[in-house]
Amino acid sequence: MSRYDRLGLESQIQHLGEEEHVLGAVTPPIFQTSLFVHEDCSAFEKSFDATGAERKPHNYSRISNPTLDMLERKLARMEHCEAGKVFGSGMAAISAAIMHCVESGSHVVAIDTCYGPTRMFLEEYLPKFGVTTTFVAGLCPEDVLDAIRPETKAIYLESPGSILFRLQDLETICSTARAKGIATIHDNSYSSPIFQNPADFGVDIIVHSASKYLGGHSDIVAGAMMTSQERMDAIIQHELALLGGILAPFPAWLMLRGVRTLPIRMKAHQEVGNFVANWLLDQPEVAQVFHPGLPTFPQRELFTKQMRGSGGLLSFEPVDQDEAKIRAFADALELYQLGVSWGGFESLCVPLTMHPIGWNERRWVVRLFNGLETPTDLLADLRQAFDRAGLAKR
Ligand SMILES: *Cc1c(COP(=O)(O)O)cnc(C)c1O
Numbered sequence: 001m002s003r004y005d006r007l008g009l010e011s012q013i014q015h016l017g018e019e020e021h022v023l024g025a026v027t028p029p030i031f032q033t034s035l036f037v038h039e040d041c042s043a044f045e046k047s048f049d050a051t052g053a054e055r056k057p058h059n060y061s062r063i064s065n066p067t068l069d070m071l072e073r074k075l076a077r078m079e080h081c082e083a084g085k086v087f088g089s090g091m092a093a094i095s096a097a098i099m100h101c102v103e104s105g106s107h108v109v110a111i112d113t114c115y116g117p118t119r120m121f122l123e124e125y126l127p128k129f130g131v132t133t134t135f136v137a138g139l140c141p142e143d144v145l146d147a148i149r150p151e152t153k154a155i156y157l158e159s160p161g162s163i164l165f166r167l168q169d170l171e172t173i174c175s176t177a178r179a180k181g182i183a184t185i186h187d188n189s190y191s192s193p194i195f196q197n198p199a200d201f202g203v204d205i206i207v208h209s210a211s212k213y214l215g216g217h218s219d220i221v222a223g224a225m226m227t228s229q230e231r232m233d234a235i236i237q238h239e240l241a242l243l244g245g246i247l248a249p250f251p252a253w254l255m256l257r258g259v260r261t262l263p264i265r266m267k268a269h270q271e272v273g274n275f276v277a278n279w280l281l282d283q284p285e286v287a288q289v290f291h292p293g294l295p296t297f298p299q300r301e302l303f304t305k306q307m308r309g310s311g312g313l314l315s316f317e318p319v320d321q322d323e324a325k326i327r328a329f330a331d332a333l334e335l336y337q338l339g340v341s342w343g344g345f346e347s348l349c350v351p352l353t354m355h356p357i358g359w360n361e362r363r364w365v366v367r368l369f370n371g372l373e374t375p376t377d378l379l380a381d382l383r384q385a386f387d388r389a390g391l392a393k394r
Pocket residue numbers: 089090091092115162187189190208209210211212221222223341
């Protein structure tokens with residue numbers, strides 16, 4: 001029982017892991033050091049073991065660092081897991097999690113709308129080590145479970161995905177996977193720990209791109225992983241120590257600062273996301289809006305079961321599929337800037353084509369990230385861009 005158990009999440013986020021106020025400083029210092037020195041040989045020896053939940057002397061910043069440690073304790077708590085580690089990017093955390101689960105000859109089942117580079121890692125990179133992947137739509141649990149083979153070692157989930165926001169039934173998938181000894185990995189970047197805790201539904205390893213909501217200010221590239229202490233110990237000794245995808249102290253400190261405002265930022269993104277999504281439904285240029293927060297979201301029941309909210313990310317399919325006009329729409333936007341990523345203060349737009357399982361052709365979809373600007377300014381920007389681009393109406 002920890003002293004934090006009786007506190008609310010927001011209180012835990014502010015204080016957990018920061019019990020030592022170095023020289024009385026209310027905010028922690030950045031421990032910008034590559035190595036740690038020791039009083040004597042026995043302390044030095046202890047520092048070589050970075051496993052287990054109790055605090056040990058630090059040894060080398062590729063394995064652990066006090067600035068990272070504070071953040072990792074908060075993140076583990078926020079995701080209802082025993083242990084957390086931050087990585088140099090979301091992809092560093094994702095690739096480490098997958099490699100921890102597989103060996104030569106293993107098979108993975110993955111959701112076809114997962115993050116693009118994750119898909120490339122599974123589809124194009126891992127086959128060179130004899131690891132193969134079956135991609136499934138994942139709209140019903142049988143889709144995922146029917147793809148399991150005797151050599152399946154991991155199921156890779158992303159619920160919701162970050163373009164079409166398809167959900168997977170986590171509880172059903174994870175209970176079957178666990179009974180068969182298959183590890184489940186879930187990319188929870190869309191929801192952040194504020195709106196969804198996959199561990200509550202039986203997910204084994206949770207990964208995040210902290211470049212998105214956790215950092216929250218578009219000023220760091222970082223990743224995070226949360227899992228059991230036992231699994232994390234193995235990952236620390238192998239994928240973290242040997243592949244070396246650690247985060248540096250300064251971006252960890254920026255993430256620590258970002259995480260303090262995560263609960264209030266997520267509320268703001270939810271509000272503006274729902275506002276813009278509902279408005280888009282009424283625009284004659286829009287064929288379809290993809291957003292889990294809409295009452296018309298096709299997986300509404302699963303959304304209500306698994307998630308406590310939806311964020312600022314959404315997409316829509318224009319009625320007019322003419323590439324030149326869609327590009328003209330994106331070019332006409334003034335507040336929404338053209339750019340990848342999301343989760344920061346600024347609104348962003350990416351026009352892209354999608355061809356997921358279940359669609360018989362490639363379609364243009366416009367993804368919008370709704371940032372922390374004034375919501376009515378965002379609507380005005382979208383409306384003037386529709387008018388200037390001259391997209392066909394339904
Ligand atoms: C951005 C992103 C990643 C990759 O994270 P990086 O920090 O860019 O490596 C993974 N998953 C999702 C859903 C993302 O949006």
